[in-house]
Amino acid sequence: MxxxxxxxxxxxxxxxxxxxxxxxxxxxxxxxxxxxxxxxxxxxxxxxxxxxxxxxxxxxxxxxxxxxxxxxxxxxxxxxxxxxxxxxxxxxxxxxxxxxxxxxxxxxxxxxxxxxxxxxxxxxxxxxxxxxxxxxxxxxxxxxxFVHPPTDGEARKLIASTEQFPERAHLVGAYALGKAQRLICHLREEGYDKPIFIHGAMKKLCDLYEELGVPLGPLEPATIEKGKGEKDRFAGEIVVCPPAAIQSTWARRFPDPLPAFASGWMRVRQRAKQRGVELPIIMSDxxxxxxxxxxxxxxxxxxxxxxxxxxxxxxxxxxxxxxxxxxxxxxxxxxxxx
Structure with a gap:
């Protein structure tokens, strides 16, 4: 037919x-x-x-x-x-x-x-x-x-930035389904065994990935209670969040936040500049x-x-x-x- x-x-x-x-x-x-x-x-x-x-x-x-x-x-x-x-x-x-x-x-x-x-x-x-x-x-x-670089190199780039700027919280925008979990897994494969902090919008899907057999390692909530002096504990840490959260008042609670974004669109420098991204992570699904x-x-x-x-x-x-x-x-x- x-x-x-x-x-x-x-x-x-x-x-x-x-x-x-x-x-x-x-x-x-x-x-x-x-x-x-x-x-x-x-x-x-x-x-x-x-x-x-x-x-x-x-x-x-x-x-x-x-x-x-x-x-x-x-x-x-x-x-x-x-x-x-x-x-x-x-x-x-x-x-x-x-x-x-x-x-x-x-x-x-x-x-x-x-x-x-x-x-x-x-x-x-x-x-x-x-x-x-x-x-x-x-x-x-x-x-x-659009030719995406090797993903392991992009994960290592993020880890290296946390070592270069240990006083800054690294806020990485990543879509809540798929991109966030993949980013976390690639970080684990590159030897990053510290807790990774996740925005509340990520929790349900990260929990589901774990239930379906995808291990993500230690994850902790990216929450800061006002007036309790918790801000400094995020220095040098990786915080995974929805892309829109990077420009929100939530992001400003972290110590000298370094905005990053995991996306295939980060191949285009103008896109990164428009979004105020300091660390483009070229990682696409x-x-x-x-x-x-x-x-x-x-x-x-x-x-x-x-x-x-x-x-x-x-x-x-x-x-x-x-x-x-x-x-x-x-x-x-x-x-x-x-």
Whole structure:
């Protein structure tokens, strides 16, 4: 069958007519396949949700009583039939529980990557390429300028800064789901065994990662009670917090706070300068340009469909390689949830 008859974009998201389900819909629908737990992909309000057990657990923590959907957990590689359409999930390497959705019907196979990356991440399963007729790829960092450095070096850079500036609290902005836990794990791998302080907004998800088998080491709450002389104990320490908290009154409670930010966007110096970031940590949970193009070449699909991000650049690259490609122009997704 033609790929567009199996899966195509609609205002609510990618829709599969023969299966009557959506992938990462941006509006409430009857049945949704969710690739991962970030809020721009995993919204509440659907009739039924199919996802990995980890993604369902993340959604339950984030939405609480709002998450009333019928839930169908499936493990990586487990094959199910949805109204006659074959569906299975494979690791995307983005965050814990993240998956690519593989949809197959009448001899046509489409793989939707969701958000993904190729480099090793101690907090989640490694990306697995799947041969297919159509690859639907994200393109958050779909420009050649975005080539992320080795992650271990970025973790060592942060540790070295705490040693160079032992009088300053290092406030590191990191998204609460995935980025914060990955940053912590990479710091542990580089030998940082001191307690890491976390903003209260991080606690539930860090606790969940621990429950799901991802050890984070000693964590302590980043709280300072006014008038109790606790400020100095944060000198030279690492404090992980939501990016927005760095510019808040909360941040000013710490001793000479040094603002840092863990993001792929820190490759662009102007972005770091605009946010007042002194220590840019180039660490992304999305594929960089080389990972995007290498994935297309490895999967070798008959068609490449590109969504949310720098769509036109990746489409143009594919066309120059002699590949059939198009941009889907889906709306409702953020560049890096930051």
């Amino acid at each position: 033609k790929p567009e008859a199996l899966l195509h974009p609609t205002p609510a998201g990618l829709y599969c007519p023969p299966g009557d389900f959506y992938i990462d819909p941006v509006a409430p629908v009857g049945r949704a396949i969710i690739t991962h737990g970030h809020a721009d992909h995993a919204r509440a309000g659907h009739g039924a949700v199919l996802a990995t057990p980890e993604t369902l657990a993340i959604m339950a923590v984030r939405y609480g009583e709002m998450f009333t959907e019928k839930r169908q957990p499936i493990a990586y590689g487990e094959v199910v039939e949805v109204n006659g359409v074959t569906v299975w999930l494979v690791p995307a390497g983005h965050v814990l529980g993240s998956a690519q959705a593989v949809v197959e019907h009448k001899g046509t196979r489409i793989v939707t990557t969701g958000d993904y990356k190729r480099r090793r991440d101690p907090t989640c399963a490694q990306f697995e390429p799947v041969p297919c007729d159509v690859l639907i790829s994200e393109a958050t960092f779909g420009l050649p300028v 999305h594929a960089d340009w080389n990972e995007l193009t290498d994935t297309v070449e490895e999967v070798d699909p008959s068609e490449l469909w590109v969504t949310h991000g720098r769509e036109d650049a990746l489409v143009r690259w594919a066309e120059l390689q002699g590949r059939k490609a198009k941009a889907l122009h889906l709306v409702g997704y953020e560049d890096e949830n930051e």
